[in-house]
Amino acid sequence: MTQQDQIMAGWSLSAPGIHGGRVPMRDWSREEVDVCVVGAGASGGVVGAKLAEAGFSVVILDAGPHWDPMSDFISDEHASTKLFWTDERITGGNDPVELGSNNSGRGVGGSTVHYSMVALRAHPHHFRRRTLEGSIEDADHRDWPLAFEDLEPYYEEVEEELQIAGPTFYPWGKPRRRRYPQREHELNASANVLVRGCAKLGIPVAPSPIATLSAPHEDRPPCVYRGFCNFGCTTNAKSSILVTYIPRAIRAGAEIRGNAMVARITHDSHGRATGVLHFRKGSDELFQQRAKSVIVAGYAIESPRLLLNSAGSLFPEGLANSSGRVGKYFMVQSSEQVYAKFTERINQYKAPPPGGAITEHFNRTMPGVGFVGGYTIEVIGPHPVDFVAKMATGRGLWGEGLRREMLDYNCFSGLGMVGAVMSNVNNEVKLHETEQDQYGLPVSHVIFSYHDNDKRLIKHAREKMTEILQAAGGEDVWSDHRMAHLFGTCRMGLDPDDSVVNVDCRAHDVPNLFICDGSVFPNSTGVNPSLTIQALAARTADRICDMARRGEL
Amino acid sequence: MRSTQEQDDEFRSSYPNYNVLDKWFSPDWDDQTRKVVRHRLEKVPPIRFFSETEAQTLAAVAERIMPQPDRTESGRIPIVPWIDEKLYEDQRDGYRYEKLPPQRQAWQKGLAAINETAGILFKGRRFVDLDAESQDAVLKRIQKGDPPGEIWKQLPSQSFFEHMLLKNVVKTYYMHPIAWNEIGYNGPSSPRGHVRIWEDGLDPWEAQEEARRR
Numbered sequence: 001m002t003q004q005d006q007i008m009a010g011w012s013l014s015a016p017g018i019h020g021g022r023v024p025m026r027d028w029s030r031e032e033v034d035v036c037v038v039g040a041g042a043s044g045g046v047v048g049a050k051l052a053e054a055g056f057s058v059v060i061l062d063a064g065p066h067w068d069p070m071s072d073f074i075s076d077e078h079a080s081t082k083l084f085w086t087d088e089r090i091t092g093g094n095d096p097v098e099l100g101s102n103n104s105g106r107g108v109g110g111s112t113v114h115y116s117m118v119a120l121r122a123h124p125h126h127f128r129r130r131t132l133e134g135s136i137e138d139a140d141h142r143d144w145p146l147a148f149e150d151l152e153p154y155y156e157e158v159e160e161e162l163q164i165a166g167p168t169f170y171p172w173g174k175p176r177r178r179r180y181p182q183r184e185h186e187l188n189a190s191a192n193v194l195v196r197g198c199a200k201l202g203i204p205v206a207p208s209p210i211a212t213l214s215a216p217h218e219d220r221p222p223c224v225y226r227g228f229c230n231f232g233c234t235t236n237a238k239s240s241i242l243v244t245y246i247p248r249a250i251r252a253g254a255e256i257r258g259n260a261m262v263a264r265i266t267h268d269s270h271g272r273a274t275g276v277l278h279f280r281k282g283s284d285e286l287f288q289q290r291a292k293s294v295i296v297a298g299y300a301i302e303s304p305r306l307l308l309n310s311a312g313s314l315f316p317e318g319l320a321n322s323s324g325r326v327g328k329y330f331m332v333q334s335s336e337q338v339y340a341k342f343t344e345r346i347n348q349y350k351a352p353p354p355g356g357a358i359t360e361h362f363n364r365t366m367p368g369v370g371f372v373g374g375y376t377i378e379v380i381g382p383h384p385v386d387f388v389a390k391m392a393t394g395r396g397l398w399g400e401g402l403r404r405e406m407l408d409y410n411c412f413s414g415l416g417m418v419g420a421v422m423s424n425v426n427n428e429v430k431l432h433e434t435e436q437d438q439y440g441l442p443v444s445h446v447i448f449s450y451h452d453n454d455k456r457l458i459k460h461a462r463e464k465m466t467e468i469l470q471a472a473g474g475e476d477v478w479s480d481h482r483m484a485h486l487f488g489t490c491r492m493g494l495d496p497d498d499s500v501v502n503v504d505c506r507a508h509d510v511p512n513l514f515i516c517d518g519s520v521f522p523n524s525t526g527v528n529p530s531l532t533i534q535a536l537a538a539r540t541a542d543r544i545c546d547m548a549r550r551g552e553l
Numbered sequence: 554m555r556s557t558q559e560q561d562d563e564f565r566s567s568y569p570n571y572n573v574l575d576k577w578f579s580p581d582w583d584d585q586t587r588k589v590v591r592h593r594l595e596k597v598p599p600i601r602f603f604s605e606t607e608a609q610t611l612a613a614v615a616e617r618i619m620p621q622p623d624r625t626e627s628g629r630i631p632i633v634p635w636i637d638e639k640l641y642e643d644q645r646d647g648y649r650y651e652k653l654p655p656q657r658q659a660w661q662k663g664l665a666a667i668n669e670t671a672g673i674l675f676k677g678r679r680f681v682d683l684d685a686e687s688q689d690a691v692l693k694r695i696q697k698g699d700p701p702g703e704i705w706k707q708l709p710s711q712s713f714f715e716h717m718l719l720k721n722v723v724k725t726y727y728m729h730p731i732a733w734n735e736i737g738y739n740g741p742s743s744p745r746g747h748v749r750i751w752e753d754g755l756d757p758w759e760a761q762e763e764a765r766r767r
Contacts, residue, residue, distance in 0.1 A: 075586040075741035078593075078728040085647050092651035100647025188750040224746025234583065234743045344752040347759070349739055351750045384727040384738050392723045393715055396696065398618045399689065402723065403564060409736040410760075445651070 015256055016068035018236055018243045019219065026057075028255045029289065033057040035544075036276055036291035038262045038306065041110015042530050043517040043537035044297030045241035045249065046158065050541035052252035056548075059255045059289060060246075061278055063302075064107030066258035067242060073113075073232030077385040080231035083107060083114045087437045089301065093427065094449035097332055097483050104299070108258050109242030111299075112530065114230050116353045117211040117238060118378060118418075119164045120527035121155050121535075123173045123363065124148035126420075129523050133365055133372040139422035139451055140329060141372075142522035145494050145503045148174060154535035154542075159209075162239035162534075163217045166209030172360035182214045184356065185223065189346040190379045190413045191355030197468035198359055208358035208378065211239040211530075225351040227381060260287075261439055264310040265294055265513070271314050273513045279439050293512040293544070293553060297537070300330065300486035300519040304429045305444045307490070307500075307515075320490075320507035320515070325500050327489050330427040330448060331524040334419035334458045335484040337380055337390065338465040339412050340474025346413040348381040355379030362464060363526045371456040374526045375419035377465055384409055394480030415469060417461040418484065420526040422451035429489050448483075485529050487521035504543040505536065512553060516540045564623050566735045571760040573733045573740040579758065580745040590730065590741070598634045602641040602657070607664045608633055613681045614667065617688050618719060619726040630729040636660075636721050650716060652709050663713045666704035670694060673701040737762070 006024045014022035033056075037048040040062035048060040063085075067073065074080060085104035091097050105111030125132055127144040135141055152174070159181060166180030184207035187195065191208075198205035212223040212233070223237040236243050246256060259281035266274045266288070275290040296303045304327040310319040318326050356379070363374040382390065388406055392398055397405065427449060431442040450458075466477050493499025496508035501520050507513040518533050525532065547553050576582060582590075600608050615632040624630075640657050653659050671680040671691050680688060694700040696719075698711040726732050733740050737760035749756050 071585055073585075073743075074589050075581075075583060075743035076589050076728075078724070079586075079589045081644075086645050087647065088645050088655075089648050090651050091648045096650055098648060104647060186750060189752040189754070192752060224744070225748070225750055226742040226744070226746040228742060235746075342752075345755070345762075346752065347739070347750075347754075349742075350747045384733065384736060385724045388723045388727045389720050392719050396715075398692075398719055398723070400563060400620055403619060406727070406736055407564070407566060409738065446648075 028059045032290035037295045039297035040108040045245035046537035049245040049249035052254035061260040063261040066108040093447040112240040118528040122525040126525040154538040158534040165214040167207040187356040188351035191357035193413045197472035200471035205359045295514040304489040327429040329488040331488040332483040333485040337416040338479045339414040340469035353381035373420035380416040390480040415465040490515045490519040492520040505540045567762045568737040568760040586741045598638040618722040669702040670700040
């Protein structure tokens, strides 16, 4: 297409190219599109790109900017707070969740521009936990309404697009039908610590599958182990949504509209969604984007918040909320971290923070431990600003002692867990009664308390991580409480009275509304969720194509 | 009073000859990172949010949380100006504990409460006028959650200490190149990466140890 053709076809906007410069992009702002996606992150990017390629007119909105990786990402911890959702959220319950840096993204690519790239599949048993483990007191323990096999082809599809680098043989989960697209990464010093400790204790350990290139792919170079993955990748080696699915979406004619904060979803008198109202940067005006279908992909806090903020006379308790389940059953994953000091230099700032090694040996319900569910143990690699905050709060350390201890920063090595937590009706995301954000919208009030099962699981993991670090020669072991990853607030289920979306992520109450992100998880699995979120989004796109073909949209 | 030599020993770095800024023109530093760090070094903001008393109290608290007795006034890592800027611009963190008021109120109340506690424990004296040991005694009571004082009834002291005071002071200290030198942190690394990522592996431009501390 020549530039003139593109202008004639409505390609009047441009977006940052992943290698600098600008690329032409469609402008759908004055038209009714087939699909409007809210959120350009792990799920929104995937579902939007696939639908655009299938011929739908698509606009993807994100509250934050459309990043240019080559000039916007800064090789500095403090300067990277702009990648996080820093608008106020109120956090409470017995175990309030720390949000902001750890659990959010703002901007095109969402949290995948700063995530740690651990790309794991959930295991078949994670989808059937209620069946296998039975009911749990004071919890709402759930199966998924779909099976691992429903997602398996989509795990493969997403792994191919992201060019996951992993080992020839990965020992946990269902045996793979094909190998990882790229070879595994080298182990860094912290990963060697995990391997050494596990070997001493007889715990199986393996190279970890990671979403950063180990060999060139298309026009992207392999990872050079800068170690700044949590602050935005400046070389495009990292397979974030920003440099994978978003360029695909633009090529297929989608518009990616950054700095567009969606305030509410509109609907007609028949209860069908008609589009979204959004604020654009620098204006107090609400813009309307008309759409035949709306896909909400804002993750487990912003998605329920948007539905609750979209209440109207037909939907007094919030859009798609006749079940009362929007915002309920909020879950995290426990992600306690344990550190020890070594005589060697570890230099944990080098290479991707997952280090290159992992053990899922404890990612199963184990007999005789007093809890159900499991966890993975992964390597972590915080830079000084993040690390000192952990050490200060984890050990209650300050003063001369803290400054002295930090002189050994290069000798610390750490492990982190990703643990399943129970689903519980008392944990929820609701609208705060009085507080509003910069747009005048009610902010989220997030309530979370651990279940006793969660606490026993965390204790087990902390002990195992301690044993591993000590077996590897580590001393002065300490730990820091932490949670990561969010789920459950628009859960998926077969019963419209007990869930928000069906197995296709379609809202039970509103036929042309889809909610497609981590909020639909009925339980929290025991692995990092990004690959499952992406696989679910890829499947949802195919299901929407099927429904459109049959005239069911 | 300890000698300067003793104080120097206490914080003696393993990397006395390492200066991360020597790499300013190397492939480790891209333009956008240079711009950010240059601003941090040259444009220390004026105090615009805190009152004079609040700023002085916080400076004294920061000196106990991250002591810099080994540095001259001009060689110190500035802490208060950056916390003041965060509050002046009201840059939020993305979450607030439900028991804490919005950050500006929390800081104002918290700093006033520190002085109130100091006065109750030490005969009406202000926090800045206490010796280091007494200042630590005040901060420890706040950290433990049982400081005397009326203001703390509206502000949970443990939460304020851990989530606001402690985290902000230590994070501000370690975002500065002087702190990176002290701990041998490689600093910015864009676009150049690393090859020797194993134990004791060092690429030529990483901080070399002069004497291992341990």
